[in-house]
Amino acid sequence: MSAARRLLILGGIALALLGMGYGMWYAIFAEHQELDGIGGALATSFGAAAQRNPAGADSAMQQYRELKYTYDRHVDVHGHWIGLAMLLILLGIAFDRMALGENLKLLLAAGLLVGSLLFPFGVLLQTFSHGPGPRGLAVGGSALVIVSLAGMTAGFARAQRGN
Amino acid sequence: MSALHKGLERAAPVSAEAFGPMGARRLLALGGIGLILVGMLFGDIFAVFVLHQNAARVGESLAAAAHAAVAGDSRAAGAGIQSVGGFLENRGTKVDTHVHMVAFGYLALMLAILQPWVAFGEGAKTKIAWIFLFGAWLLPVGVFLIHYVGLAYSPLKAIGWASIFADCGGALVLVATLAYLFGIAKRARAGEREPWSDSLLGDRSAAGRILLAGGLVLVLLGFLHGAYYAGFDLYKHEAADYSILSEMAAGAASKDVAAVDAALGKYGALGGEKAVNIATHAHAIEFGLLAMMLAFFQPYVSLRESWKKRWAWVLLIGSLALPVFVLLELNLGLLAGGIADVGGLLVIVALLAMWIGILRHTGEIDAGARVTGGAQA
Numbered sequence: 001m002s003a004a005r006r007l008l009i010l011g012g013i014a015l016a017l018l019g020m021g022y023g024m025w026y027a028i029f030a031e032h033q034e035l036d037g038i039g040g041a042l043a044t045s046f047g048a049a050a051q052r053n054p055a056g057a058d059s060a061m062q063q064y065r066e067l068k069y070t071y072d073r074h075v076d077v078h079g080h081w082i083g084l085a086m087l088l089i090l091l092g093i094a095f096d097r098m099a100l101g102e103n104l105k106l107l108l109a110a111g112l113l114v115g116s117l118l119f120p121f122g123v124l125l126q127t128f129s130h131g132p133g134p135r136g137l138a139v140g141g142s143a144l145v146i147v148s149l150a151g152m153t154a155g156f157a158r159a160q161r162g163n
Numbered sequence: 164m165s166a167l168h169k170g171l172e173r174a175a176p177v178s179a180e181a182f183g184p185m186g187a188r189r190l191l192a193l194g195g196i197g198l199i200l201v202g203m204l205f206g207d208i209f210a211v212f213v214l215h216q217n218a219a220r221v222g223e224s225l226a227a228a229a230h231a232a233v234a235g236d237s238r239a240a241g242a243g244i245q246s247v248g249g250f251l252e253n254r255g256t257k258v259d260t261h262v263h264m265v266a267f268g269y270l271a272l273m274l275a276i277l278q279p280w281v282a283f284g285e286g287a288k289t290k291i292a293w294i295f296l297f298g299a300w301l302l303p304v305g306v307f308l309i310h311y312v313g314l315a316y317s318p319l320k321a322i323g324w325a326s327i328f329a330d331c332g333g334a335l336v337l338v339a340t341l342a343y344l345f346g347i348a349k350r351a352r353a354g355e356r357e358p359w360s361d362s363l364l365g366d367r368s369a370a371g372r373i374l375l376a377g378g379l380v381l382v383l384l385g386f387l388h389g390a391y392y393a394g395f396d397l398y399k400h401e402a403a404d405y406s407i408l409s410e411m412a413a414g415a416a417s418k419d420v421a422a423v424d425a426a427l428g429k430y431g432a433l434g435g436e437k438a439v440n441i442a443t444h445a446h447a448i449e450f451g452l453l454a455m456m457l458a459f460f461q462p463y464v465s466l467r468e469s470w471k472k473r474w475a476w477v478l479l480i481g482s483l484a485l486p487v488f489v490l491l492e493l494n495l496g497l498l499a500g501g502i503a504d505v506g507g508l509l510v511i512v513a514l515l516a517m518w519i520g521i522l523r524h525t526g527e528i529d530a531g532a533r534v535t536g537g538a539q540a
Contacts, residue, residue, distance in 0.1 A: 006351055009277065013344040016270065020337045027330055032321040039248040042408070043241045046228050049415035050237035057412040065405040072401075082266060083448060087382060089273050090455050093364065094375060142393070146386050153379050160376060 002102065004109040008092030011113040012085045019081030019120075026074050034071045038064060070127045077120040084116035084145065091152060098155035108151045115144030181279065181361060182463060184529055187288035188278040192460060193525075194296045195271030196518045199453065200511065202264030202303070207507050209257050218438075221250045222431050229423045232415035240415075253310045260307040265449065267299035267336060272456045274343055279361050281346035282353070291342045298335025305329030362462045370471035371461040377479040378454030385447030385486070392440045400437050407433060439493055443486040450482030450510060457517060464520035465527060471520070474513045481509025 041064035048056030091112070098105060119141030125134035182189050228243025274295065281288055308325035317323045407430045414422030457478070464471055484506030491499040 009280070010344070010348060010351065013340065013347065017337065017341055017344065020333065020340065024330060024333050024337065027326070027333070028322070032326075035248070035252070036321070039244060042247070043244040045408070045412045046232045046240040046244055046415065047237040049412040050232040050235050050240045052235070052416055054413055054416040057416055058409060061405065061409050061412055064408065068404065069401065079262075079445075083452075086266075086269050086273060086452055087448075089277070090452065093273075093276055093459065094455070096364075097367075097375070139394075142386075142390055146383075146390060149379075149383055149386060153383055156376060156379060160372065 301332030381451030
């Protein structure tokens with residue numbers, strides 16, 4: 001097994017395990033609590049509105065916003081880690097069909113693996129900080145994924161032309 | 164030479180070792196495609212008969228809650244929101260059932276391809292495959308039942324029996340995947356090369372190339388759409404979600420029915436816009452991955468080359484039509500939704516055709532083994 005292929009296949013399965021483990025943790029310890037919190041905040045907000053208490057309604061709505069923001073990102077992280085893991089494994093299996101030099105293949109494989117790890121990790125960090133750091137990490141990671149994927153597509157296209 | 168013997172000769176040398184009866188690869192390949200087929204059928208039925216009706220009920224309940232707040236009835240407002248929560252949970256568990264079934268099917272297919280790299284005996288690999296498949300069915304069935312079972316007889320405060328069984332299913336899948344990873348790492352550490360000349364990896368047939376190239380393009384398009392959505396619309400949509408609900412609550416607090424109704428209309432439109440963008444992104448990538456995976460299984464599809472190519476194109480056309488027309492639903496309405504559903508159906512039909520082709524192949528191998536066994540006896 002070449003180094004690039006090994007990186008993609010082993011990295012992909014490890015990422016799938018990370019995504020599944022994270023999903024299990026999330027399903028047991030976070031999801032139900034977050035959904036209850038979202039529903040509770042909305043109910044509180046509308047209840048406060050019914051009692052003509054706009055400040056209370058707004059405060060509960062702020063709470064809803066925060067919880068919804070966190071919930072969406074938790075779900076996205078799980079889905080993206082697993083999806084990217086499957087892509088890594090598949091590309092690893094298909095790697096010998098790519099008409100590129102070994103060094104470039106290794107570089108693209110490393111780029112895809114690092115991007116696939118960092119992009120959802122950046123999204124996860126956004127649940128702790130709304131600052132530019134986590135968002136930058138997510139954007140950088142996804143850019144790395146897209147560039148690596150485009151490079152691999154070009155490699156496959158070259159091989160097809162060669163055939 | 165009879166057609167049967169020609170078929171047996173074609174099938175036996177490439178697959179007898181790798182695709183033996185009740186072997187790990189056969190279990191994972193057939194079980195995986197079965198999971199994907201059931202998951203997709205479930206998704207199609209859900210999209211046609213449940214999704215829009217459910218969205219309408221969510222909208223009605225939210226409107227009832229907002230109007231109750233306008234009338235100063237906080238108890239009815241709370242009940243309306245609780246009802247929204249119930250409908251959202253119903254929708255969420257159906258989506259999760261669909262997504263997990265399909266995703267586990269994909270994982271099963273990939274693990275099937277990877278079997279030659281797993282440094283365990285066939286017996287151990289087969290047992291792990293059974294554990295994987297059992298967990299892969301248990302999780303989505305458990306998730307589907309969450310809405311109906313609720314917290315009945317549950318020993319826990321927030322999690323019901325259906326959730327507990329679903330989590331157990333997830334744990335089994337996790338353990339099985341971990342075991343295969345261990346097997347692959349073991350072979351990689353030993354520095355061994357590919358253990359046998361694998362027909363799945365060596366195939367360069369036209370159908371395989373069409374599926375691999377088409378699948379990769381779909382994945383790339385899905386990523387580009389996702390990046391565009393995240394860059395230009397996601398944060399706007401999140402801000403709008405909050406601001407529209409705030410307008411609704413503020414309108415209710417000041418008894419402004421017109422403002423509440425305007426906010427309800429905007430909220431419905433926003434929900435539609437978010438849903439189609441997410442569905443476009445997810446389906447383009449998932450169908451791309453499916454096409455790429457099926458590219459590897461073409462040597463096992465016992466159909467004529469011309470038919471294999473046709474089914475490959477049908478799968479790719481359906482895979483492109485569904486996300487594109489889901490996105491166009493915002494402009495073209497139900498017409499686009501109908502075309503998207505037809506796209507999904509094309510994918511299901513093509514997948515079913517390939518699954519039948521693989522079943523035919525297993526029959527050829529098994530018949531070949533019986534003929535060989537009979538001759539030796």
